[in-house]
Amino acid sequence: MAILMDGRATSAKVKEQVRQETEALKAAHGITPGLAVVIVGNDPASRVYVNNKKKACEAVGFQSFEYALPEDTTQAELLELVETLNADPKVNGILVQLPVPPQIDDKTIIHAISPDKDVDAFHPANVGKIMIGDYAFLPCTPAGVMELLDSVGVEVSGKRCVVIGRSNIVGKPMAMLLLHRSGTVTICHSRTQELAAITREADILVAAVGKANFVTADMVKEGAVVVDVGMDRLENGKLCGDVQFDEVSEKASYITPVPGGVGPMTVAMLMRNTLTAAKLQNHIQ
Ligand code: GUN
Numbered sequence: 224m225a226i227l228m229d230g231r232a233t234s235a236k237v238k239e240q241v242r243q244e245t246e247a248l249k250a251a252h253g254i255t256p257g258l259a260v261v262i263v264g265n266d267p268a269s270r271v272y273v274n275n276k277k278k279a280c281e282a283v284g285f286q287s288f289e290y291a292l293p294e295d296t297t298q299a300e301l302l303e304l305v306e307t308l309n310a311d312p313k314v315n316g317i318l319v320q321l322p323v324p325p326q327i328d329d330k331t332i333i334h335a336i337s338p339d340k341d342v343d344a345f346h347p348a349n350v351g352k353i354m355i356g357d358y359a360f361l362p363c364t365p366a367g368v369m370e371l372l373d374s375v376g377v378e379v380s381g382k383r384c385v386v387i388g389r390s391n392i393v394g395k396p397m398a399m400l401l402l403h404r405s406g407t408v409t410i411c412h413s414r415t416q417e418l419a420a421i422t423r424e425a426d427i428l429v430a431a432v433g434k435a436n437f438v439t440a441d442m443v444k445e446g447a448v449v450v451d452v453g454m455d456r457l458e459n460g461k462l463c464g465d466v467q468f469d470e471v472s473e474k475a476s477y478i479t480p481v482p483g484g485v486g487p488m489t490v491a492m493l494m495r496n497t498l499t500a501a502k503l504q505n506h507i508q
Contacts, residue, residue: 256391257501298327298328301323366400370492372490384427429452434453439471
C-alpha cells in the first residue's frame with residue numbers, strides 16, 4: 224500500500240509559514256499583502272475555488288478583494304477592471320478565475336494583467352521566465368506538486384517523469400519544473416500512441432487529464448510515485464481524481480488522494496506567490 228502525500232497537512236505548513244512572514248512584513252514595514260480575485264459568471268466549481276482562495280487569504284492575514292461579475296460581462300468591462308487593479312497599490316496579486324465565458328478571450332485578459340501582479344504565472348512574460356529557470360512566481364498547481372514531492376523526500380534528478388496532459392495551466396509548466404530538477408520528462412496527451420507503455424516506464428507519474436479514473440493499475444510501474452491533479456465528478460456526483468485510487472495505491476510507493484492532495488496545495492502556493500508579489504512590489508527581499 225502506497226504512502227499518502229497529504230496535501231492538507233503540507234498546505235497547512237506552507238500557509239503557516241506565509242502567515243508568519245506576513246506578520247513580520249506588517250510589523251517591519253506596515254505592509255499587508257492584498258489579493259484580488261475576479262470571477263465572471265456562475266460556474267459552481269469556480270465558485271468553490273474562489274471561496275477557498277478567500278478563506279486562505281483570511282487565514283494568512285492578507286486582504287482579499289473579490290469581484291463577482293455577471294455572466295454577460297463584456298471583455299472591455301473586464302479589461303477595465305484589470306487596469307484598475309493593476310494601478311491599485313493595495314492589490315499585490317490579481318487572479319481572474321478561469322474559465323471565463325465565451326465572449327471573453329482569456330489570452331487577452333491574461334496579457335492585460337501586470338506581470339508583477341500575475342500570481343497565477345500565466346502571463347507570457349512569466350511563462351518565458353519559467354522556461355529559462357529565472358522566475359519570481361511559479362504556477363500554483365505545478366509548484367504545489369513539487370512541494371508535495373519534497374514533503375516526502377522524493378528525488379526527481381535522473382528519474383523518468385511522465386506528465387499526462389499538456390495544458391498551459393498544469394501539463395506544460397509541470398514538465399518544465401520536473402526538467403529543472405533534472406528529471407527525464409515525457410509529456411503525453413490525447414494523441415499519444417501506446418500511452419500505457421509510456422506511463423509504465425514512469426518513476427514519477429503526474430496525471431492532469433481531467434477524466435475520472437483514467438489511470439488504471441496496468442498503466443503504473445510497481446513502486447512509482449503517482450500524483451493526481453484531477454478534480455473530476457462521477458455520474459453520482461462524487462468527487463474523484465484522474466487516477467483509480469484503490470487499485471493504483473496497491474502498486475505505487477507514494478500517491479496523492481483526491482480530495483486532499485494537490486487541490487489544497489494550489490491555494491497554499493497562491494498565498495506564497497501573493498506574499499512574494501507584495502515583497503517585490505515594495506522592494507523587500
Ligand atoms: N481555473 C482552474 N485552475 C485555475 C488556476 O490555477 N488559476 C485560475 N486563475 N483559474 C483556474
